[in-house]
Amino acid sequence: MINTSYEKTCRELLEIADVQINGDRPWDIQVHNPAVYKRILSQGSLGLGESYMDNWWDCKAIDEFINKILRAELDKQVRNISHLFNILKLKLTNPQRRKSFEIGERHYDIGNDLFSFMLDKRMVYTCAYWKNAKNLDEAQENKLRLTCEKLKLKSGMRVLDIGCGWGSFLKYAAENYGIKGVGITVSKEQVEFGKQLCKGFDIEIRYEDYEDVNEKFDRIVSLGMFEHVGYNNYIKYMKIVDKCLNENGLFLLHTIGTKNPRGGTDPWLNKYIFPKGFLPSLRQIIKTSEDLFILEDLHNLSINYDKTLLAWHNNFIKSLEKLKDKYSERFKRMWEFYLLLCAGAFRARNIQVWQIVFSKGRIRDYESVR
Numbered sequence: 001m002i003n004t005s006y007e008k009t010c011r012e013l014l015e016i017a018d019v020q021i022n023g024d025r026p027w028d029i030q031v032h033n034p035a036v037y038k039r040i041l042s043q044g045s046l047g048l049g050e051s052y053m054d055n056w057w058d059c060k061a062i063d064e065f066i067n068k069i070l071r072a073e074l075d076k077q078v079r080n081i082s083h084l085f086n087i088l089k090l091k092l093t094n095p096q097r098r099k100s101f102e103i104g105e106r107h108y109d110i111g112n113d114l115f116s117f118m119l120d121k122r123m124v125y126t127c128a129y130w131k132n133a134k135n136l137d138e139a140q141e142n143k144l145r146l147t148c149e150k151l152k153l154k155s156g157m158r159v160l161d162i163g164c165g166w167g168s169f170l171k172y173a174a175e176n177y178g179i180k181g182v183g184i185t186v187s188k189e190q191v192e193f194g195k196q197l198c199k200g201f202d203i204e205i206r207y208e209d210y211e212d213v214n215e216k217f218d219r220i221v222s223l224g225m226f227e228h229v230g231y232n233n234y235i236k237y238m239k240i241v242d243k244c245l246n247e248n249g250l251f252l253l254h255t256i257g258t259k260n261p262r263g264g265t266d267p268w269l270n271k272y273i274f275p276k277g278f279l280p281s282l283r284q285i286i287k288t289s290e291d292l293f294i295l296e297d298l299h300n301l302s303i304n305y306d307k308t309l310l311a312w313h314n315n316f317i318k319s320l321e322k323l324k325d326k327y328s329e330r331f332k333r334m335w336e337f338y339l340l341l342c343a344g345a346f347r348a349r350n351i352q353v354w355q356i357v358f359s360k361g362r363i364r365d366y367e368s369v370r
Contacts, residue, residue, distance in 0.1 A: 017074055029057050036057050045266050146355075150250075231284065
């Protein structure tokens with residue numbers, strides 16, 4: 001028999017966020033298994049996500065449901081001790097040390113078919129820039145152009161892309177600015193597909209970790225990779241960038257981050273989507289870079305990521321018929337929850353995405369670009 005006190009507690013908490021159980025609004029949740037109340041209260045975010053994967057509850061607008069509970073700070077009221085222990089563990093240990101290839105296997109090697117259906121035509125798996133854009137393709141081209149302009153790219157420059165994905169940024173920069181590029185990724189699937197996409201350009205896509213790079217570049221860019229570096233490796237990462245960047249070079253860091261000064265990541269996302277991930281705080285980034293670099297520009301793109309994730313979700317749902325033979329119903333629910341959980345978190349402003357431009361102080365006339 002289910003203890004009704006768990007349900008009562010959940011109802012009272014959800015009322016604070018204007019969410020009803022079995023209500024008729026899009027953000028109200030529909031409960032299929034009453035055991036979900038205890039599971040969520042005892043396991044927090046992990047229990048919420050896993051119970052959705054198990055079909056214990058549904059919601060027409062998961063993104064708005066997440067937005068409402070985060071804005072009401074319900075996560076703080078049900079955050080269990082295991083989440084706090086996880087943050088402490090990530091700081092005191094170094095789970096990312098020489099294990100970066102695991103994220104490639106666990107996430108980015110899921111299948112190029114999934115990502116090609118979900119993403120834009122250039123295969124950009126980071127936040128788009130929706131200013132004056134009518135669709136995802138235009139928004140991602142906007143972001144690529146914005147990034148190139150911030151880096152002040154010129155023909156013949158040698159550019160390193162740390163965590164290059166399928167080579168979308170380097171290909172765009174080579175097409176439009178005439179650069180020569182080296183992209184590194186820890187995903188074998190991305191390397192093979194990226195080499196095909198970048199064929200015909202002076203671009204090399206390597207299966208390589210950032211720790212092993214030992215060359216000089218005019219520009220270095222990292223779009224959506226820093227989330228996998230880990231708190232204890234930030235200084236080492238910055239020193240490697242410093243070593244590889246020419247004295248008059250520029251480094252653009254594009255990363256998701258958190259307003260939580262402890263940093264960390266969501267337990268469910270850590271288990272199912274981005275193993276051993278760790279979202280930095282702005283304070284942590286500044287602290288580990290200030291002895292090496294001058295911060296030339298800081299741009300918060302967060303409002304753009306909500307819309308980007310919804311576009312990815314829409315593409316994913318449209319492609320389910322084509323993907324059904326390869327991916328299970330449980331995977332479908334997991335992936336949908338991932339995209340909408342993140343959209344809701346960006347909408348609630350619990351997580352951010354920043355583009356930060358660094359120099360070594362040799363450029364005296366840097367001007368910000370928007």
